[in-house]
Amino acid sequence: MKAVRKLAAVCICSALLLTGCGQGEKFLKPYAQASSDEVSTADMLDADAFKGFAEDLGVVSVSDSENGVGGSVLDDINGNEVFLTGTDDGEVICASNVFEEVAPASTTKLMTALCALKSGIDFDTEVTMGDEVTISDPDAQLCGFQSGDKATFGTLLNAMLVYSGNDAANAIAVAVAGDLDSFCDQMNEEAAKIGATHSHFLSPNGLDMDGHYSTAYDMYLILQACLQYDSFKEIIQQGEYTGTYTRGDLTMKTTWEATDEYLSGEAEEPSGIKVFGGKTGSTDNAGKCLVLYAEDTDENGYIAVIMGSENSSTLYKSMTKLLSAINSNDTGSSSSGAKETSSSSDSSEQETSSSSGSSEQETESE
Numbered sequence: 001m002k003a004v005r006k007l008a009a010v011c012i013c014s015a016l017l018l019t020g021c022g023q024g025e026k027f028l029k030p031y032a033q034a035s036s037d038e039v040s041t042a043d044m045l046d047a048d049a050f051k052g053f054a055e056d057l058g059v060v061s062v063s064d065s066e067n068g069v070g071g072s073v074l075d076d077i078n079g080n081e082v083f084l085t086g087t088d089d090g091e092v093i094c095a096s097n098v099f100e101e102v103a104p105a106s107t108t109k110l111m112t113a114l115c116a117l118k119s120g121i122d123f124d125t126e127v128t129m130g131d132e133v134t135i136s137d138p139d140a141q142l143c144g145f146q147s148g149d150k151a152t153f154g155t156l157l158n159a160m161l162v163y164s165g166n167d168a169a170n171a172i173a174v175a176v177a178g179d180l181d182s183f184c185d186q187m188n189e190e191a192a193k194i195g196a197t198h199s200h201f202l203s204p205n206g207l208d209m210d211g212h213y214s215t216a217y218d219m220y221l222i223l224q225a226c227l228q229y230d231s232f233k234e235i236i237q238q239g240e241y242t243g244t245y246t247r248g249d250l251t252m253k254t255t256w257e258a259t260d261e262y263l264s265g266e267a268e269e270p271s272g273i274k275v276f277g278g279k280t281g282s283t284d285n286a287g288k289c290l291v292l293y294a295e296d297t298d299e300n301g302y303i304a305v306i307m308g309s310e311n312s313s314t315l316y317k318s319m320t321k322l323l324s325a326i327n328s329n330d331t332g333s334s335s336s337g338a339k340e341t342s343s344s345s346d347s348s349e350q351e352t353s354s355s356s357g358s359s360e361q362e363t364e365s366e
Contacts, residue, residue: 058085058220058303060095065217070094073325077318080287080308081216084322087224087293087301093325097216101198102307104214105281106141106164106259106366107291108206110222111187111199112172116157117229118190119176123154127175133167140166140207141366143256151245161232162241163256164280164366166205173204180204196221208285216305219291223278223303227293236277236293239263259366260290267316270324272297281307282366288315296326 060069060083068074074082074096081102084094133145143165145151151159153175160168173183180203187201196218202209214222226232235241242255261267262275269275274295281289287308294302304322309315 056088056090057224058090058092060092060098060217062099065095065098068096070096070325073321073328076321077306078309078314079306079318081305082322083216083220083303083305084325085220085303087227087303089300093302094322098220098305099198099215099217101213101215103208103212103283103286104199104206104219104307105208105283105286105289106166106206107214107219107279107281107289107307108201108203108212109160109164109169110219110226110279110291111191111196111201112169112204113157113161113232114222114226115183115186115190116153116172116176117226117232121153121176123152123157123231125153125175126150127153127156127171129167129171130174132170132174132180135166135170137207140205141259142167144254145171145245146247149245149247149252151243155243155245158235158238158241159243159256161235161279162238162258164259165256166207169205191218191222194221194225206281206283208283216307219305219307220303223291223293227301233276233293236279237263238277239265260292261312261316262292267320269294270320270327272327273323275323278303280366288312290315290319292319292323294323294326302326
């Protein structure tokens with residue numbers, strides 16, 4: 001027990017050394033991790049928690065998250081969790097229930113992408129797929145890969161992020177870690193490293209599973225980490241992706257359309273805002289989810305998150321309203337935690353086409 005207490009104390013002290021300490025309203029420190037139930041959440045709260053180590057992150061207090069930051073904007077948004085913050089100055093524009101642990105659906109694939117990018121595997125590396133791409137769920141979003149197919153690592157990453165293929169996500173996981181369980185261990189380890197400590201991943205694709213969860217705030221942290229890779233930002237901007245893979249003596253060519261309706265042209269960006277993309281998500285438990293990176297006309301960056309909207313129509317209407325708040329002053333008072341604003345083959349080729357459309361094809365995960 002003494003050893004446990006010492007470890008918990010070391011965790012807290014280390015976090016304080018990294019971030020500094022201070023007085024004032026309490027803020028959740030996702031970087032602090034307790035090793036004992038004796039250390040409560042209240043023990044790991046501090047007003048200056050993010051200074052230094054996470055100086056550029058948007059910070060919102062637990063109380064503000066529960067009460068809501070964003071004034072009348074939140075009244076018009078359909079979603080269980082809402083978050084909008086600048087990536088350059090960390091100003092929190094809107095926030096509601098951002099620490100609630102919910103089913104993340106295919107927004108999970110942002111963490112899959114982060115682990116894939118951090119693995120350093122070259123995008124031209126050929127991957128031979130196995131049984132991991134055989135997913136029996138009839139509603140799952142699939143690229144159509146079969147065991148024995150071969151594709152480049154880059155093709156799989158594009159197919160996963162643009163079209164949200166669950167089979168592509170599984171293939172990436174096995175290519176990186178050898179098996180799905182080991183990859184999920186990597187996902188959780190990486191989540192802890194970046195402060196996403198209210199997440200627990202049990203699959204690389206996001207299909208509903210008991211014990212698989214995340215939060216709007218953690219999704220913000222994960223997307224923020226992904227944006228450090230130029231290749232990621234290039235991939236998520238695509239309205240469609242055409243890739244090739246081999247199946248025996250055949251070369252298969254497929255065009256996968258984006259599940260993001262801003263990118264497919266089914267939803268219109270608000271004036272003065274450019275949506276670069278991010279990740280969609282949809283399951284019975286999660287509802288409709290969307291995590292986006294966008295920029296204003298001055299190229300200032302923003303991350304917007306909506307989790308648990310009722311349907312695609314309400315999701316995109318709500319996201320457009322949320323993004324419009326970037327150029328609006330009608331957000332009420334900002335969070336007190338916010339910073340002040342100052343591979344080819346010689347054999348025959350078969351072509352197919354896959355489309356997601358506004359229905360997004362599945363209720364389990366896209």
